[in-house]
Amino acid sequence: MKLTSVHHIAVINSNYEKSYDFYVNRLGLKVIFDIERPAKNDRVLMLELDKGLMLEVFIMENPPKHLDAPEAAGLRHLAFGVESVPEAIKWLNSRGIETGPILMDTNNNINKPVVFFWDPDGTPLELHE
Numbered sequence: 001m002k003l004t005s006v007h008h009i010a011v012i013n014s015n016y017e018k019s020y021d022f023y024v025n026r027l028g029l030k031v032i033f034d035i036e037r038p039a040k041n042d043r044v045l046m047l048e049l050d051k052g053l054m055l056e057v058f059i060m061e062n063p064p065k066h067l068d069a070p071e072a073a074g075l076r077h078l079a080f081g082v083e084s085v086p087e088a089i090k091w092l093n094s095r096g097i098e099t100g101p102i103l104m105d106t107n108n109n110i111n112k113p114v115v116f117f118w119d120p121d122g123t124p125l126e127l128h129e
Helices: 016-026 085-094
Strands: 008-013 030-037 042-050 053-059 078-081 103-105 112-118 124-128
Touching (some): 008 016, 016 030, 085 112
Parallel strands (some): 078 124
Antiparallel strands (some): 030 042, 042 053, 103 112, 112 124
């Protein structure tokens, strides 16, 4: 078996309205489907990122919290590539999304700017040039 790509990334959130507003209205992701699943007591919002990559947002009431984000077992953070971190920060801030300070990714001498922000349930999201 050879893994060829990432098909989708899944996160769990607790509030549909806040999640929809954040990912669709503020970040501008396109809705592929939005379905309620009464048998599972949740809702699934499938969003298109780029080139077939999808973000699957499961919304359920009172999901368990991570013990210590982002330094807990499981997903540490989700990183998106952008052309310009400073321009992306302006864009996010203009939509009411707060960001952390610009940091430099010095791993393997990359020396590229990165910035973190958080979804409505505190999932760490990163922008990386």
